[in-house]
Amino acid sequence: MSSKLTKAEQTLRTRRAIIERSRYLFATKGYAATGTEEIIEGLGITRGALYHQFGDKLGVFKAVVAEAYDEMTDYIGHKIEGLEDSWEQLVVGCQAFLEIAQRGDLQRIVYIEAPAVLAADTLVEFDQYGFGLLHQGIQVVVEEGKLHTIDVEGFAHLVNGALNELAIWVAKSKDRERLKTAQALVEALLNSHRTTS
Template sequence: MSPKLTKAEQTRRTRRAILDRARHLFATQGYAATGTEAIISKLGITRGALYHQFSDKLGVFKAVVVEAYDEITAHIRTRIEPLDTNWEQLVVGCQAFLEVAQQEELRRLVFIEAPAVLAVDTLVEIDQYGFGLLQESIQMAVAEGDLRVVDGEGFAHLVNGALNELAAWVAQSDDPQRLETAQQLIEALLIRHRS
């Protein structure tokens, strides 16, 4: 006989099940084509349980996107941790971000659905941690004399904008050459400003 789950554990499991099911549907069918009934139908829960966890479908989607951004950050960290210098971490970190644009679920969730569904200020808020890492790395590169730019914070916004646009471009195609080209372009942008 298995032990009875606590209310907190039941709530956690229900939330996890909703997020997993919603992520699959949003990534394969898109936000507009996914109704709350489709999310709950195979989970054996009520619409009330979904609304207890999230205010509405948009709340579920936002939570899915937050988790997707966490995965992107983890991917970047995995790629840069073995590297010795901040400069290498900056270049490889930017390139690693672009790699995500060809990972099927993340591509659709982050680069296609999220910009179409969520307000710009919501996306900026969700990406604040990732942008903070980029900004910190650029500031460090400036301080170490590796980058020569007019303003470190402004340059971080420039690189972030370039990364987001390149990622959207990469996400539109399965062609690995497009990813390689985008990675070369971001590296060229950084090298152009290297001291």
């Protein structure tokens, strides 16, 4: 029986190896300090293979960031799984987003390197799914009469902006208490619009 990989399997394996190696380097050294030679070192592939897969180093970085955003969405989904109250889902989901800012493997890539390297519209593109979930969560609590706001979409952007800024604030500090402060602030922001009835 042959265990030889098909071309498609080999391509997938090469792509995975590049992403994993790049992710480690971007998380530990940063984007600017990481060269393409360093990325392929020890992988048994050529620079041409990297360019064929991703175009350039920026293409590799975008793939790493896209994967990181998928992981963030999965993490938030896992945190709210099993919660039946829509208000609790909204608060816990927002707080879970902030927790990621202290996860070493994602912290530097998402909150420090990505905003410095990628254009704002690219970051918005990566955040579309996460923003969609936040928007939907706010829509639900408004429809249930648990939150009052002038405009649902506008409020979703307000909360999203606050979350992104707070996450960067948390990520750039070694103070572990800053996360608790950020989580309390976002909960206070949501509670300030919560209906009393």
